[in-house]
Amino acid sequence: MAGCTGVPFTDAKIDPASPVAADVARMSRADGKFPTFAGIPAKPTDVRPVAQYGRDAESVIAERQAIIAATEPSTWTLQGTEAFAERARSDAGPQIEPPKPGEAEAFARELRERATPPPPR
Numbered sequence: 001m002a003g004c005t006g007v008p009f010t011d012a013k014i015d016p017a018s019p020v021a022a023d024v025a026r027m028s029r030a031d032g033k034f035p036t037f038a039g040i041p042a043k044p045t046d047v048r049p050v051a052q053y054g055r056d057a058e059s060v061i062a063e064r065q066a067i068i069a070a071t072e073p074s075t076w077t078l079q080g081t082e083a084f085a086e087r088a089r090s091d092a093g094p095q096i097e098p099p100k101p102g103e104a105e106a107f108a109r110e111l112r113e114r115a116t117p118p119p120p121r
Contacts, residue, residue, distance in 0.1 A: 014021050014028075048056075069075070089095070 014024050018024070
């Protein structure tokens with residue numbers, strides 16, 4: 001409320017160490033034009049009525065409900081999944097059998113047996 005009274009603070013102390021002390025002193029001494037209530041602009045005419053905000057919010061909520069109803073899990077099913085999976089398998093190429101238990105150990109043992117140590121210096 002004090003900002004609307006038009007009475008400047010003339011007795012305020014300014015800290016001389018402040019980097020803006022000179023600007024504050026200069027601006028506080030300057031006779032300036034203070035705002036009045038007459039300066040408040042008129043109510044705009046191109047703003048929608050208050051009730052329209054509620055109607056717009058209701059339409060957004062209704063659109064949300066329509067989207068949820070159209071995309072709920074019960075509204076669609078997957079069909080032709082086996083054909084899709086088979087086509088994907090054929091596009092991927094031949095299937096490689098996973099190693100059986102113990103094959104990796106046998107392969108490592110065979111490599112160790114075939115390995116020759118480096119020659120001595």
